[in-house]
Amino acid sequence: MKIKHFLFGRPLSTEALQEERMPKWMALPILSSDALSSVAYGTESILIALVAYGTAARWFSLPVSLVILILLFTLIISYRQVINGYPKGGGAYAVAKENFNPLMALIACAALLVDYTLTVAVSATAGVAAITSAFPNLIPWNVELSVLGVLIVAFINMRGVREAGTVFAFPTYFFIFNIFALLLAGLYQVVVHGIPSTSIPMPAHIPQGVTLYVLLRAFSSGCSALTGVEAISNATPVFRDPTVKNAKTTLLYLGILLFVMFMGITILANLYGVAPSPTGNPTVLSQIASNLFGYSWMYYSTQISTALVLFLATNTAFAGFPLLAAIVAQDGYMPRQFSTRGDRLSLNVGIMVLSLMSILLIIGFDAVTDSLVPLYAIGVFLSFTIAQLGMVKKWRMEKPSGWKSKVFINGLGAIMSFSVVIISLVEKFSAGAWTIAIIIPILVWMMFSIKRHYVSVANQLKMDIDHPLHLKSTLMIVPVGGINQVVRNSIEYALESSPPEQIIAFHVSIDKDEDEKFRGKWQTWNPGIRLETFYSRYRSIKNPLLRFIDQVQRRVDGKYEITVVLPIFITKKTWHRMLHNQAAYFIERALLNREDIIIVKVPFHLKS
Template identity: 45%
Template sequence: MAALKRLLIGRPLKSTELGEQKRNKKKALAILSSDALSSVAYGPEQILLVLVTVSTAAFWYSIPIGIGVLILLAALILSYRQIIFAYPHGGGAYVVSKQNLGIYPGLVAGGSLLVDYILTVAVSVSAGTDALTSAFPALHEHTVGIAVTFVILITLLNLRGVTESASILAYPVYLFALALFILIGVGMYNIVTGHVSPHLHTPVGTPVAGISLFLLLKAFASGSSALTGVEAISNAIPNFKDPAPNNAAKTLMAMGILLAVLFSGIVFLAYYLGISPNPQETVVSQIANQTFGRNFMYFFIQGTTALILILAANTGYSAFPLLAVNLAKDRFIPRMFTVRGDRLGYSNGIIILGLLSIVLIVAFHGQTEHLIPLYAVGVFIPFTLSQTGMIVKWIREKPQGWVTKLVINTIGALISFTVSVMFFATKFAQIWPVLIFLPLIVYLFHRIKKHYEAVGEQLRLSTCEPAVPIEGNVIILPVSGITHVVEHSLNYAKSLAADQIIAVYIPFEREEENRFEEKWQKWRPDVRLVTLHSPYRSIIHPLSKFIDTVHRKASESNYQVTVIIPQFIPKRSWHNLLHNQTSLMIRTYLLFRKDVVVTTVPYHLKK
């Protein structure tokens, strides 16, 4: 197993090599913006899916809706840039909300983002698989298997370390950006030179029957799903090379510009070419098909789109473990999330994220497009809370230039809040689970925190009950026969200079009891033997009653009761299947007994 682990994730890294695992701006842009950039592949499509419910004539509304999404993007980029400099140690929405709005708003933001990163992986990989099956329809029936395989591969890649995963995954992200720039450039050239018929689309401003403000807001909220992943950079500041805040801020601005250009280009081409949503073929696939036909460029665009959608999951792998570390340091989730693995990454967070994502993919049979609204609202709730937290911070601290900062965050908070409300108003049937799982997650955080506080209080020397002095030791040794295992355990028990050693034998038949007592008297007459006949063939019950009796008498004199369990260890692990695990059963039971020490004495077999 150790050799397999080395093969899959590489050699362990020293703690002193942590600085080498930091990312530069180019690699960070590729890894942390992959989620946001990948949403270009489905964000415009989400707008058209709403508008098509009226008619294809309503598609011209995608232009003003797209402009609205770009305004929201600008507000979020400027807002999160301020968060990066205000909270340079990372944590994003969770830390901002906790410090400025209180514990529970912080937990709501943190819980939302944890779930959102799980959805990021499931939705991104499933969307990438859809892009792959659009180009190769014969693969449709293997969607779940393909998606699960991709999750496993990305998980293993992230377990290999931050630098290695960034080096490998950066190329497909930049190839995707290049492919879309070529697609948009050629598409615009065709339009300008008159190679595209102007009759494929309805002119902007054409009256459309059945359109309403509610429907337009619904389309705007759906298109805003293209902005998921914008917050990832503010969560992952510790992964940047120094000066980390400056590098993170520049990366955020570069991502915003790149996302704005690609999103607006795809929205415009989809409108001008009269593209209509098709369950069998994505909008990007249709644009590429009309622009290039089914040639090399079409398959290049589809291939890079599939890759970016799959690799968008890597944003989750970058941000989830770091957010989990912040929550674990505050003792709201298990402390195991703070432990770095062999390759200096937070491997427990990476593994848990991968497993939960696979569960979602299998549960939804790879058709996770129904999770996109839930995925989007899971981001806009933290968006709203973080912007509101920054408003409180500026009003309270009033630093130099705070009015401008306040205006930016206020605009961001209002738009994010509006989008959140629109999601609840227009897609309640799809996002109602958030009203159940968010309170449950916050309650779970609260219970974990209470547990850690209770443990700390009980272990602290200043508050613990004074330790009772131990005057002596009584050892109980369960035996199943006269063997080297028992002999080895008896020798160990005698080395402890115990006041009394009691061997306990539990026979199921009276004849067996008498025979064993005779053998014991000949073998070890110096060690007291107690036989406990068990007519119901139970070992735990009579042994437990005997330990209780001894413990009551021993506690009167402040004597400690120790149970020594002999256990032989087979040479090969599969040999355990051939033996009764009686010692394991006894040990498991006794570990939960109060005031009884349990010791296992192993005896290793040689063949």
């Protein structure tokens, strides 16, 4: 316990939950680090789709980025409305649950859970790519460094929200500072020295091969920069009062920062003619920084801050996944353990499940970011689509002031988001997107199955309080392995609960001489209850006991309820358990499957 308190901190009371809620300055790095950090690879994803069609084709990264940013502000406006309408959090899941059927809500939930898992894997591997761009000698350790990053962020989150915010605030603001320094340096170079000779001019005609399909593919790839926008609306309850106002303000700050940083990096990539490396190393951002800063301390500052914020971008998922899972668990579609808070008021089960799944992804894809990105945008844009459609239905039903303009904005967002889903599925299907098309339906089926189980359990446990209690006499069977204090405790308990004639002691002997000796000892002790013994030729204890119970049940023919009283002793030290045969444990496991038997364990605690 002392080690646990040292690692994770002392337990917090439930009343301290209000104190764990976040102010805006803390919420921005915790809930927006995913979206903000995506500028490190968003422009690169667009250029990867265009680079095969020549230098002139890379100019089209500018209009593609502009369209992406139009979608960004459509989503920002929409999710500010979601925060207004659904202040308890849940984002797309909450919108779909109220405006559609449970199936749509669970599709949105499954899509978000998949996206959060991919967020951790992509951010961790991209963070390692930023490190290895500056320190190539670390490339062979990509997988290990990525897994280590996930474990560190998970550990910090298990220490509580406030500690996570304190740790993550500095790196995120450090990254924002470095990107703005990069943009100002680029602006300074253009003002003082003019447009660089490496700049890619607007082509006089569309380059050969650059079709609408290619541009749509670049658009869908660049949309990875918008993942994480929904995290604030999903986690609205974690903000301090006034909750709704603080969440909406933080979302607006995110939109402004993302617009300036994403568009600025795309413009700089165009000005300096930067092309993505076939190996992914160095990154586009690294090339821009080296062009502007050389390999000075500002270059390394940019790379280190990028690596840090990419690692910490995983924290958006660590904030969103457990909270969404807890909301869904409270509705009965996920195991209830997901809604249970740990000692530090963190949702530990969600944190651990997210860590495990993302680590498996990192190992499975050998920590290659470009292999994970094709799976990335589909889940989140599917949830975007459902959220937008839900808001359209809400406005049409409620018809508030200005509802037509709201319907237009949300409808446009739904169309654009759904286009990203379709383009991504078609374009990236063979690259692994087919797995998302399988995983989401499987998750939805699992959640419906969990709900059916909970409903079935509730129906079976339901009790009519007007129905009188049904009392039956109890016949107790006490398995005894010897005559000792443990058995004595169990016999005394049985005698307190039932008369002697309704108690049977049962002993299994593994040789005939031992059987006779035990009977003699029992008669000498004479506790006043009947003893039955059985000689086990094959040295089994469990099977003879089960057969004896069956015989007794046939004999009493339902007149008595059968209770098996198990004598057990509890060792003082955990490792002492390995020194004993644990026969009572195996008997208990066998009896738990019997509906017609009650099990009572009578413990005796050893002092040394």
